[in-house]
Amino acid sequence: MTTATQNGTRKIVINPVTRVEGHGKVTIQMDEDNHVTQARLHIIEFRGFERFVQGHFYWEVPVLVQRLCGICPVSHHLAASKACDMIVGADSLSPTAEKIRRLMHYGQTFQSHALHFYHLSSPDLLFGFDAPVAQRNVIGVIQAYPEVAKKAVLMRKFGQEVIKATAGKKIHGTGSIPGGVNKHLSQEDRDRLAAEVDTMLEWGVEGLKLCKDVTLASAEKLLPFGTFESNFLSIVREDGCLDLYDGNLRAKDADGKIIFDQVKPEDYLDVIREGVRNWSYMKFPFIHDRGQEKGWYRVGPLARINNCDFIDTPIAEEERQEFMALGKGRPIHATMAYHWARLIELVHSAEKMRELLADPDVLRGELTTTGERRDRGVAIIEAPRGTLIHDYEVDDNDQIRRGNLIVSTTHNNEAMNQAVRVVADQYLEGQAEISEGMLNSIEVGIRAYDPCLSCATHALGQMRLLVQLIGPDGTILDERTRG
Amino acid sequence: MSGLPINGLPKKRPCNLVMACGNPERGDDGLGPALIERLANLNRSDFETDADYQLNIEDAASLANYERVLFIDASISAPPPFNLESLAPTTEIAFTSHSVSPGAVLAICHDHFHHVPEAWVLGIRGYQFDLGQGLSSDARVNLDAAFARVIELLDSWNRCGKV
Numbered sequence: 001m002t003t004a005t006q007n008g009t010r011k012i013v014i015n016p017v018t019r020v021e022g023h024g025k026v027t028i029q030m031d032e033d034n035h036v037t038q039a040r041l042h043i044i045e046f047r048g049f050e051r052f053v054q055g056h057f058y059w060e061v062p063v064l065v066q067r068l069c070g071i072c073p074v075s076h077h078l079a080a081s082k083a084c085d086m087i088v089g090a091d092s093l094s095p096t097a098e099k100i101r102r103l104m105h106y107g108q109t110f111q112s113h114a115l116h117f118y119h120l121s122s123p124d125l126l127f128g129f130d131a132p133v134a135q136r137n138v139i140g141v142i143q144a145y146p147e148v149a150k151k152a153v154l155m156r157k158f159g160q161e162v163i164k165a166t167a168g169k170k171i172h173g174t175g176s177i178p179g180g181v182n183k184h185l186s187q188e189d190r191d192r193l194a195a196e197v198d199t200m201l202e203w204g205v206e207g208l209k210l211c212k213d214v215t216l217a218s219a220e221k222l223l224p225f226g227t228f229e230s231n232f233l234s235i236v237r238e239d240g241c242l243d244l245y246d247g248n249l250r251a252k253d254a255d256g257k258i259i260f261d262q263v264k265p266e267d268y269l270d271v272i273r274e275g276v277r278n279w280s281y282m283k284f285p286f287i288h289d290r291g292q293e294k295g296w297y298r299v300g301p302l303a304r305i306n307n308c309d310f311i312d313t314p315i316a317e318e319e320r321q322e323f324m325a326l327g328k329g330r331p332i333h334a335t336m337a338y339h340w341a342r343l344i345e346l347v348h349s350a351e352k353m354r355e356l357l358a359d360p361d362v363l364r365g366e367l368t369t370t371g372e373r374r375d376r377g378v379a380i381i382e383a384p385r386g387t388l389i390h391d392y393e394v395d396d397n398d399q400i401r402r403g404n405l406i407v408s409t410t411h412n413n414e415a416m417n418q419a420v421r422v423v424a425d426q427y428l429e430g431q432a433e434i435s436e437g438m439l440n441s442i443e444v445g446i447r448a449y450d451p452c453l454s455c456a457t458h459a460l461g462q463m464r465l466l467v468q469l470i471g472p473d474g475t476i477l478d479e480r481t482r483g
Numbered sequence: 484m485s486g487l488p489i490n491g492l493p494k495k496r497p498c499n500l501v502m503a504c505g506n507p508e509r510g511d512d513g514l515g516p517a518l519i520e521r522l523a524n525l526n527r528s529d530f531e532t533d534a535d536y537q538l539n540i541e542d543a544a545s546l547a548n549y550e551r552v553l554f555i556d557a558s559i560s561a562p563p564p565f566n567l568e569s570l571a572p573t574t575e576i577a578f579t580s581h582s583v584s585p586g587a588v589l590a591i592c593h594d595h596f597h598h599v600p601e602a603w604v605l606g607i608r609g610y611q612f613d614l615g616q617g618l619s620s621d622a623r624v625n626l627d628a629a630f631a632r633v634i635e636l637l638d639s640w641n642r643c644g645k646v
Contacts, residue, residue: 067508073536111541119540119583138540139587142594150595157541170535172507 026442028424034431039424041416041446042280050403058087058377058394059178065390065405066172071452074108074163075383077176079390082246082379084178086266087394089371096365097180103356104166104175105245105381106349110200111159112384113301113346116450117207118152121339124444125214125222130437148210151203158193158200162353165189180368187363194357201315201350208319208343215340226335226423226445229254230415231287231297232306233272234387235380238262240309242320242348244382250307251287251297256331259287266378268389274406284414285406296414299386300449301341306331313355316348335419338448383408385450409451419445499530499640500546500600501633503555504537511609511622514557514629518607521630529641543588547596551603551640553633554585557622558606564625567632570602603636605629 029038049068053061062080066073078101085093093101123136126145134140142149160170165185167173175181215222231254235247249268251259263271274283275292286295297303305324311317323340326332332341356362378391386408393402423445427438501522503515516534523532533545538554546552558566572593573586583591585604593599607629609622618626 067506071536115539138583139590142591146594153540153544153591153595156539157544160541 026420026446028420028428028442030428034429036421036424036429039417039421039442040279041413041420049405053392053400053403056400057398058084058392058400059398061392061400062176062178063172063174072108072112072383072385073173074104074167075381075388076390077167077173078105078245079379079381079383079388080392081176081178082381083377083390083392086377086379087374087392088178089373090179090369091371092369093180094366094369095361096184097367097369099356099359099361100166100181100185101176102245103185103353103362104163106352106356107159107162107166109159109244109384110204110346110349110353111156111163113342113349114152114155114159114204114207116384117211117339117343117346118149118155120447120450122148122210124440124447125211125339128437129441129444130435133436133440136440148207151206155200155203155207158196162193165193177368179370180366182367184364184367185362190357190363193353197350197354197357201347201354204343204347204350205315208340208347211339211343215336222336223334225426225441226419226448227333228335228418228422229333230418231259231290231295232303232331233287233297233299233411234304234307235265235382236261236308242304242308242311242316242345244304244345244349246381249380249387252307252331254331254333256306256327256329259289265380265389266376268378268380268391272406274410280413282413283410285411286414297411298415298449299408299411300338301345302332302338303386304382305341305344311344311348313348313351315351316344319344319347335422335445335448338450342450385409385452386411407452409449412449412451416446416449416451419448498549499551499553499637500549501530501532501553501555501637502538502542502546503532503534505534505557506536510611510613510617511619512557512612513618514607514609514622514626515555517618517626518555518630518633522633527637530637538583538585538588540583540588540591542583543591543595546588546600547592547598549600552600553636554602554604555629555633556585556604556606557609557612559609559612561606561608563608563621564628565605565607565632567603567605567636570604572599605633 025042027038027040027042028036031037049065052068053064056064062077062084065076065080068076081101085091118141119138122141123131123138127136127140135144138149163173164170166181167175168183175183231251233249233251235243236250237243237247248261248265249263249271250261251271253259260271271288272285273288273292274285276283284292284296286292287297288295305320308320311320323332323337323344326337375395376391376393378389381388387406388408389404389406391404392400395401420442423442427441431438501519503519505512505515507513507516519532519534522530531549535542554570570585570589572590573584585602589599589602607622608625610619
């Protein structure tokens with residue numbers, strides 16, 4: 001990190017943001033009196049998704065799109081499969097297919113949330129935002145909390161084993177296909193996973209308690225941290241229940257009033273638009289009726305817990321009620337509450353996996369269904385990081401003519417910018433010197449959203465962090481790297 | 484690489500592992516998986532192979548099963564055609580994101596599973612990492628050289644008679 005002055009104006013650039021996926025860049029413009037005048041998160045988003053799938057046969061897409069991202073391939077695999085369900089006319093999957101897909105999805109959510117909390121976020125929560133860099137990482141957690149860290153490793157492994165058992169393999173899984181799945185869960189895999197799922201649930205509850213205790217113990221600092229009010233978007237089941245795999249769109253405003261509800265996936269363009277800004281490659285989605293300035297929203301665990309009416313698993317529902325009580329009838333807006341909400345979903349995923357692993361339908365039954373073919377398929381799934389939309393049109397040769405994907409991180413684009421602005425105001429305003437801890441605070445605000453900023457190219461030697469100081473005329477005054 | 488070591492170490496597999504990271508759809512980032520594919524086609528019983536988009540913390544639970552591990556990844560800075568070096572556990576965590584460095588995975592092996600395999604890391608020089616492109620022609624040349632070197636290394640492990 002470095003800062004400098006030119007003509008009394010400083011611009012601090014953090015590039016890329018650490019411990020979020022891919023590369024992002026934060027710029028904070030300060031004037032000669034050390035007032036924050038502008039704070040932005042720039043995301044170098046890859047916009048080649050649509051071109052990438054064009055011309056491919058639709059049945060190739062569920063496998064193909066996994067290659068877009070090495071972090072959440074299962075989410076793309078399932079979203080594309082659901083879109084293809086609509087193309088092949090499979091309006092209702094067989095119980096076996098739906099349950100195996102759900103098991104895959106809960107396995108993905110469980111391992112993703114475990115990684116995010118224990119690996120990426122718990123160092124900030126357990127050691128503080130301004131703890132030494134050498135300690136504020138997963139190795140520091142291992143050394144200070146070895147049992148917690150070991151459970152995190154094994155929870156990750158369990159989730160990956162669920163994915164492997166249902167998707168077939170770690171890279172380019174093929175388990176989910178248009179209209180269903182291509183195989184049952186084997187008896188051996190079912191027995192092996194069922195034998196461990198109670199332990200996973202127990203550890204998940206312990207993790208949730210740790211997160212809750214740490215948050216409440218430092219509530220005066222953590223709950224106002226990077227906090228702002230917003231709308232929220234997610235899918236919910238028809239009865240308002242939390243559903244990570246399937247449902248219709250619901251949006252609530254900052255007071256918790258419904259903006260729209262039960263909007264079917266294929267009608268998402270009626271309620272959502274994508275705006276652009278001249279300083280960012282990434283789009284800024286917003287609720288059409290509210291306009292770009294007031295219609296932006298948040299997605300992900302906090303949005304889902306705020307939006308749903310209840311959760312259909314007992315432990316997670318009890319935890320949801322305790323969580324929502326903090327808002328006294330209004331949605332929870334605290335940025336750091338994302339972690340708490342994420343752990344509620346982790347517990348919910350473990351409860352759901354336990355149900356499914358005890359269900360004989362995953363071992364036998366019809367694998368696929370079909371119906372009347374359509375030229376368009378749209379699907380929405382709640383990926384670990386938030387709402388994920390896949391929208392495809394096919395031609396008469398079954399080839400993809402047009403594709404549109406809106407990923408979770410794009411939905412949260414404006415929200416993450418808001419978080420950067422608020423944290424910059426809270427921590428950097430009036431400060432003549434910028435410390436490592438202050439810079440990390442900015443990153444903590446972004447990390448709460450668990451953004452996936454680019455796809456998983458991670459070659460050895462790749463630069464991890466670049467800090468640039470840019471003068472008012474755009475000249476780079478200084479530059480340092482770390483990592 | 485299956486088996487959940489929740490109640491202790493997973494079943495011991497006294498053999499060597501070659502593990503690659505990379506996304507085959509990101510140009511030369513697929514060098515590691517491409518080499519794994521070639522190795523798997525040899526059908527040799529003296530080593531096992533695995534590939535994933537990236538290393539992560541849970542890989543430590545699997546790596547603790549092996550006596551020797553060779554990590555393979557594309558490199559944007561290795562001198563062509565590749566760089567091969569031994570690797571020790573490191574507590575120096577990279578400022579990265581959802582992935583973990585090979586040295587950090589070994590450190591987790593040591594701290595949690597009390598066994599650290601001998602380890603090497605092979606960085607094969609890559610040049611372009613764009614989505615949807617196959618390996619570049621220069622990377623293919625490097626891949627051929629790396630494959631030959633890996634075979635030599637695996638043969639030398641066998642000659643040591645430790646497996």
